[in-house]
Amino acid sequence: MVDMNIQITDAARERMLRFLTENPDAAGVRFGVRKTGCSGYAYEVEIAQRIGADDQILDQDGVKLVVDRKSLPFVDGTRIDFERKGLNAAFVFRNPNVTGECGCGESFTVESQN
Numbered sequence: 410m411v412d413m414n415i416q417i418t419d420a421a422r423e424r425m426l427r428f429l430t431e432n433p434d435a436a437g438v439r440f441g442v443r444k445t446g447c448s449g450y451a452y453e454v455e456i457a458q459r460i461g462a463d464d465q466i467l468d469q470d471g472v473k474l475v476v477d478r479k480s481l482p483f484v485d486g487t488r489i490d491f492e493r494k495g496l497n498a499a500f501v502f503r504n505p506n507v508t509g510e511c512g513c514g515e516s517f518t519v520e521s522q523n
Contacts, residue, residue: 413465413467413476413481413485414485414486415440415467415469415474415476415484415485415486415487415488415489416469416487416488416489417469417470417472417474417488417489417490418488418489418490418491420490420491420492421489421490421491421500422469422470422471422472423491424491424500425438425472426471426472428456429456429472432456434458435456435457435458436457436458436459436460436473436475437457437460437466437472437473437474437475438454438455438456438457438472438473438474438475439453439454439455439456439457439474439475439476439477440452440453440454440474440475440476440480440484440489441453441476441477441479441480441483441484442480442483442484449518449519450483450518450519452484452500452502454489454500457473457475460475461477463477463478463479464476464477464478465477465478465481482506483504483506483519484504484506485506486504486505486506487502487503487504487505487506488502488503488504489501489502490502490503506519507519
């Protein structure tokens with residue numbers, strides 16, 4: 410198992426637990442990145458229906474975070490929060506690996522991953 414450091418705040422934990430309660434057959438909450446946007450990468454948070462051979466699992470206070478090995482270098486060290494602002498609510502990511510973000514805030518860049 411690969412060592413990873415991802416933290417979730419109480420607010421993010423509560424939101425994830427609600428997702429898991431609504432999806433009792435879920436294997437956990439998948440957290441990762443996908444290539445997209447004007448800066449390169451965007452975060453993904455979704456219900457994990459299964460755990461694959463390349464997935465790493467981090468159990469935090471009852472929440473199983475499922476992270477694929479390709480995403481791990483991009484998200485290691487990230488702190489996940491959940492914030493409400495007016496009528497909007499969303500996960501917020503504080504990631505020490507990010508070196509730049511696009512103007513719209515939908516994607517980010519990191520230093521070259523060798």
